[in-house]
Each structure stands twice: as C-alpha cells, then as structure tokens.
Amino acid sequence: MRFLFKTDYDDDIRLFPHSGYVFSYGTLLVLLAIAPFVLSSYLMSQLVFVCIYATVGVALLILTGFTGQASLGHAAFLAIGAYTAAYLQQLGVPFEIYFLAAGLLAGIVGAIVGFPALRLQGIYLVIATISFAFIVEEILARWESVTRGNEGMRVKTLQLFGAAVPRDSPAFFFVCLAVLILTIVGTLNLLRSPTGRAFVAIRDSETAARSLGINVSLYKVKSFAISAGITGLAGCLFAHKLSFISPEMFTLQLSIEFIIVILIGGTFSLHGAVLGAIFIVMIDPFLTYLKDDVPGMIGHLAAAFGAGSERAGHIQDSVAAVASANGLKGAIYGIIIVLFVLFEPLGLYGRWLKIKLFFQLFPLYKRATFKRQKLYVKSERNR
C-alpha cells in the first residue's frame, strides 16, 4: 500500500495525487490515441458514442450526483444542442461558433428549467423535467419552419478549421475525446473550488448550506445551466455523428439511458460517467447478439434434450417472438437499474475500488469497509 506524506496544501489540490495516476492516465491516453488505427470501424464508432454518452454522463453527474437534483430531461438538452447545431450549420455558421452556440443555448434553457426546480424536490422534480422533455420533443416535431418537424434534419459533414472531418474518421473521434477530456478537467476544477463544494453542500443539507451563506437558489440554477450546457455541446457532436436528427431520437428512453449511465457507473465520481457510458453503449450490440442467437441456441438445446424437431422449432419461434418483442429493451434496462440499486449501489466504479482495495489490503480486506453506515437522526423539518 502506498502512503502519501503531504507537506503542502497543493498536495490536496492537485488532480493527480501521485505519479501512479500520471502513469496510468498517460497509458490510457496513449491507448486511446492509437485506438483508431487498431480497432475495427464498428468499435471506433461505438467508442465515439462512449465519448458522447460519457460527456452527458459527466453533465448529469454535476446535476444529480453532486448537486442532488434529479433530471429525466437531459435528452431534451441534447436535442436542443443537436438542433441548434443543425440549424446554424444550414445558415453557414462555422463549426467553432455553432458548437459553442449549442452549449450556450442549452445552458440558457437549462437555467430557465432550473427556476421551477427551486421549489420542487425529489420525485416532483423528476416529473417536472420529464414534462419539460416532452414539451421540447413536441416543439421539435411542430416547429416545422426551423426543425422540419418529423421529417428530420440532415447534418452535413463537420468542417473544423477549414478541413472536413467525416463522422467515421479518426479525427472525429479525437474531437469527441477532446471534448470529453476538457469537460472532465473543467468539472474536476469546479469540484475543487468553492462552486463545486457549494453543489455538494446543497446535495447533503440545504439548510446547512443556507446557514453558511450559500445562495441555494442561485447555485441550483447554476448547476442546471452548467449541466445543460455541457449536454448541449454533446448534442452538437451527437448530431454530427448521426448525420441525421429527428424528434423521435430524443425520447424519454434516451433520458433514462443517461440516468443508467450514472447509476451504473457510480454517482459519486466522474469515473462513473465513463464506465457507465461504456456499459450502456456496449450493451446494445450485446442485446442484439442475444436477440439473434439465443433463440437458435435454445432451439438446439431443446433438440439435444430430446424434443422433436417440430417441437424444438416451436420453442425456437416463441423464444424469438419474446426476444424481438417491443419494449423488451426498456424492460431489461429497468431490471438492470433495480439490480444495481439493490446490490451495487456504488456502481461499477465502486466495484473497481473494492477490487483495488482487496488487492492493496490482501489478505486483510473487510467487506464492511464499503458498508453504508447507519445514519444518525436528521431533522427533516427545515428542508
């Protein structure tokens, strides 16, 4: 085990506490840099989605994980970013400007959504953000002069500094990666300064936050605006990656996927957003694979256990019918959330920390280390 001897206040401020971090993140960066030249184009495309989802995950972590305000409306902020980008691109605005405009507009809308959130808590806030998402979806479908309604919009190839960056090129991956890294670094900076601590304070006790001079309303609105703004930036990249956007892409299901990203990754650290994004992006091909192959496998299995060929075919057909049923994906997502909340509340990153600690302390690891301690009685009156 490594013991750090701190001799300076900087030791608690710097992002990499010791050289081990520099080494492991450096290695990761090198691996990501050579990834486009090694991985298949399909995996690269998935990796781009991981970057975009992780960026949204970080945004949602700021709001939900650190400020404690739930949101099921982030698909709408993504949509605002995507449509702003698509619309401004049509007008001939360069990428550098409409990219920022996408973030800015989403941020402003986020701040406006933040205001009703000042009076709502918990489940009510969730309902309010869901309704906001529906409103945005509806506006996108109806405001045909700008969004072309359900016809959708084409998004032309990204032009960065005069060079075309096609959506499946390595350069596009690097753009997305850069946005993700900048987002993470900015968020880490925020979290180690007064604003980030105010967010955490609001999450844990609004009453105490107020009594320490934190303008709770202002910081909630700030948190909404920052979170929505980052999501807007991701939306711009999302639009370019898909090259075609339409209102039915930004549904409640997408918002739920973002919630899954942070729930499964772990809500207490930014690592969670990245791990959760990898999970959610990779589960899709996995489910497709299951859908295509499981019925056949079960059919063979049934035949092997002595079912007649007609009966085996029948079983195979019914399994296939279940596997391709509408909304099965939603059900699987639901089960995954429930299982994680029950058995792995700290998410994938929590699991990673547990495994790491197991080896660091071997053979002295105690499971109780990560057990949630009993909470002392806390006043609910003054909330």
Next chain:
Amino acid sequence: MSCFRAENLSLHFGGLKAVDAVSFAVEKGEILSIIGPNGAGKSSIFNLISRIYRPTTGKIFFEDRDITEVPAYGIARLGIARTFQNIELFENATVLSNLLVGRHRHSVTRLWQELLFLPSVRRAEKEHRHRVEQVIEFLDLEPYRDKLITGLPYGVRKVIELARALCTEPKLILLDEPSSGLNVEETDDMSFWIRDMKSELGITVVMVEHDMSLVNRVSDRVIALNYGRVLAMGTPDEVQRHPDVIAAYLGA
C-alpha cells in the same frame, strides 16, 4: 452598541405561539444562554435569526442594522454563524471539505476562473485552507481531516459542526445545544472552547443549552423562556433562583 437585538419578536403557527413578543439584546463579546423546558421556543428563536422561519411580528437587528428582511444566505455573510440541534453536516463529504464550505462567504472567485482553475483560484484555495487549518488546530480535529462524516462518532461531528461555523469567521455564533449527546469529558472541552471563542477570537456567543452546569460555567447572562415568553433574564444565579423559572421547570 449592542451586537444583536431582537425587538418584540413573535412566531405563530396558526394559533400556537412558538415565540411570543420576545425582546432581548446581546452585548458585544458576551456569552448569552437561552434556557427553558422543551417546546419553550428556544430553537425557534435561532431559526428566526437564521431566517429559516419568518417572524410573524417584530424586528431583529445586527450591529444596529435591521436584518429582518435579509435572505437566509445573507445572514451568514453578515457574520452570523450557527450550529444545529440535530447536526446538519454534509454527510458524504470529508471533514476538510465540510470546513471549506464554511469558507464560502469569503470566496471571491468567479465561475469561469474556477472552470480553468486559474492561479488566482489556487491562491484563494490555499488561503481558505490555511484558515481552515487554524480552526482545525483550535478544536483539535487533526486526526479527522480526510475522514468522511458518515463514519465519525457523534461527539466528533458535534465539534466539526462548531468548526464549520468558526470557519465562516463569524462575529456572532449561535450554538443550538452544543453539549447534547456529549459525555462529561467532551462537555468540558466544549465549555473551554466556548470561553476561548469569546476570549481569543472575540466572538459573541448565544447558545441554547439544557446542561445547567455548562450554562453556569460559561454564560455571562441567561434568558429563561417558557411557552415562547421570557420568564427571567440576568446572571445565571439570578435566573435559577427566580420563582417563575423554578415553577416552569419543577411544575410547582
């Protein structure tokens, strides 16, 4: 000049008069205790001062300035800090970040500077940390710096809450039952700290307290409340001998 003054302060919940026309003044640099049976309105007075409740009638003044309409977050910026009866710490954060939140009213950095973590932000952070370390030393909290609040025992949390209030560098501090849940030794420590806050840091202290031995040891003056009304005001001895106070406590 009085440090703090309440005039004709009332708080009614429908027909219930939690605080009923209470007036008192706190002199600069004194320790004032508010005592009274359960439900006498002691904590309600604190909640009125820190603006968790709005007074039904009456005014409150801090350094001769009317602060009745100042928003809750503005109270701390004026230099009034408080602790809570049922500890309100930020549970899922470390002791250090809890205390650094206490420095919030002194933070001057802007959002965009923080996003880039400019040298000015780093300098400000170090200054905050320096002040926090002074409080940590004052209250002997060194062993707990990097611990999460969730894992700490009650007595330590109580001290951390006091520390967080001190980190705001207040002129007036409101302590809501500082000794509740503490053992004899911890209560002794608390009484020394309260007196040190007055003598070394020059902070005016108002506290709600049930432990009469602590009240006798530290207070300059005592106010006794019952049913939201002031029963008696004066030195600890005078108040304890007051017939109305004895009646309220013993039900004679």
